[in-house]
Amino acid sequence: MIPPVAAAGKARGPLPGFIAGVFAWLxxxxxxWYFAAPVLTWPAALIxxxxxxxxxxxxxxxxxxxxxxLTFATTLKPGSSSTQGAVITVDVDLMLYSFGLPLYAAxxxxxxxxxxxxxxxLGYAVLMPFVAWGALADFLKNVAITLGPQIASQTGFVAWQxxxxxxxxxxxxLILPTVVPAVAWVLTHRGFLERLKVPPDPG
Amino acid sequence: xxxxxxxxxxxxxxxxxxELTPWAQQYFVGPWTNALAAVSAWLVTVIDPNVAATxxxxxxxxxxxxxxxxxxxxxxxxxxxxxxxxFAFPASWGDRIKGFAAGVIAVQGLNIVRVISxxxxxxxxxxxxxxxxxxxxxxxxxxxxxxxxxxxVRLLPRDGGNGPRPGGPPEGSRAPAPVSA
Numbered sequence: 085m086i087p088p089v090a091a092a093g094k095a096r097g098p099l100p101g102f103i104a105g106v107f108a109w110l111x112x113x114x115x116x117w118y119f120a121a122p123v124l125t126w127p128a129a130l131i132x133x134x135x136x137x138x139x140x141x142x143x144x145x146x147x148x149x150x151x152x153x154l155t156f157a158t159t160l161k162p163g164s165s166s167t168q169g170a171v172i173t174v175d176v177d178l179m180l181y182s183f184g185l186p187l188y189a190a191x192x193x194x195x196x197x198x199x200x201x202x203x204x205x206l207g208y209a210v211l212m213p214f215v216a217w218g219a220l221a222d223f224l225k226n227v228a229i230t231l232g233p234q235i236a237s238q239t240g241f242v243a244w245q246x247x248x249x250x251x252x253x254x255x256x257x258l259i260l261p262t263v264v265p266a267v268a269w270v271l272t273h274r275g276f277l278e279r280l281k282v283p284p285d286p287g
Numbered sequence: 288x289x290x291x292x293x294x295x296x297x298x299x300x301x302x303x304x305x306e307l308t309p310w311a312q313q314y315f316v317g318p319w320t321n322a323l324a325a326v327s328a329w330l331v332t333v334i335d336p337n338v339a340a341t342x343x344x345x346x347x348x349x350x351x352x353x354x355x356x357x358x359x360x361x362x363x364x365x366x367x368x369x370x371x372x373x374f375a376f377p378a379s380w381g382d383r384i385k386g387f388a389a390g391v392i393a394v395q396g397l398n399i400v401r402v403i404s405x406x407x408x409x410x411x412x413x414x415x416x417x418x419x420x421x422x423x424x425x426x427x428x429x430x431x432x433x434x435x436x437x438x439x440v441r442l443l444p445r446d447g448g449n450g451p452r453p454g455g456p457p458e459g460s461r462a463p464a465p466v467s468a
Contacts, residue, residue: 103434183422258359262429263368280441
């Protein structure tokens with residue numbers, strides 16, 4: 085027999101405690117992410133470099149990471165005679181695409197499932213390619229659209245490719261940074277979801 | 288589970304692609320964003336009469352500070368994610384529509400809080416505004432979507448679905464639910 089208060093808690097299931105836990109953990113994980121971002125985003129920077137030098141070798145000379153900012157040195161010219169020899173550089177802030185990390189960490193820690201370290205590592209590995217997606221799409225959007233027709237014409241992208249870049253950028257900026265952590269959490273916490281579905285005890 | 292995620296991803300991509308079309312931008316996203324600005328400004332005037340909305344811009348008539356509600360801040364993307372999650376999940380159409388209606392209210396309600404809070408945070412400190420705008424509120428809105436979906440899943444009748452639960456064992460092999468007495 086359990087006391088009525090505990091019984092009421094069980095009837096509500098694990099959700100209220102989980103939500104309170106997420107709100108308790110979020111400030112902690114956000115602060116940790118802010119200070120550790122240069123290190124945490126390093127694998128994403130590696131992925132960006134690998135993809136850029138493989139698929140866009142004609143556009144990208146080098147990529148440097150300073151703190152959480154990637155600087156793409158391109159092969160594109162500014163176009164003015166007074167700037168001969170100069171090339172276009174594009175800065176991309178990886179923090180804009182990696183703020184799902186503290187969200188995912190808060191969700192994992194609040195769920196209090198066994199093996200939380202493994203779940204954290206797994207989710208981190210899953211998130212990195214999507215952070216790289218956002219950064220790469222941001223760079224491509226800059227050179228193919230934002231910097232104007234003089235730069236865009238040097239990239240060789242045709243209309244449908246610019247449309248695809250715009251979609252990839254919007255999807256990578258507005259949807260993926262928050263959806264991927266939530267999906268990763270659902271996938272790594274299927275047992276938690278099953279317990280959530282247990283109906284309240286009638287008596 | 289695989290079917291749920293494939294449907295979820297396809298629905299999301301289709302709805303997001305539709306949102307980006309010029310037609311949707313002109314006839315839905317634009318008017319929706321303007322309405323959001325108008326409602327937010329109207330709510331703010333209850334305590335602060337020096338606020339006005341013009342189109343998608345909310346402006347202080349005293350300081351001149353203004354915020355413009357852009358893509359990603361109008362709650363449409365969050366609603367798309369919620370709609371995709373609800374309609375991809377095995378449930379009856381009635382339950383889906385109830386979840387959709389409650390979800391839109393929850394997401395858009397919190398989004399109004401986001402817009403109003405950013406309007407005042409920006410007047411107080413641009414650094415705090417940037418942090419809240421770029422990171423914190425994005426995470427909170429998605430948390431709202433996830434919580435609404437989890438609550439909806441919890442409230443679903445156990446026999447209301449038309450397929451297996453995500454992550455659940457095959458029908459007939461489910462262990463008896465634990466009791467608390």
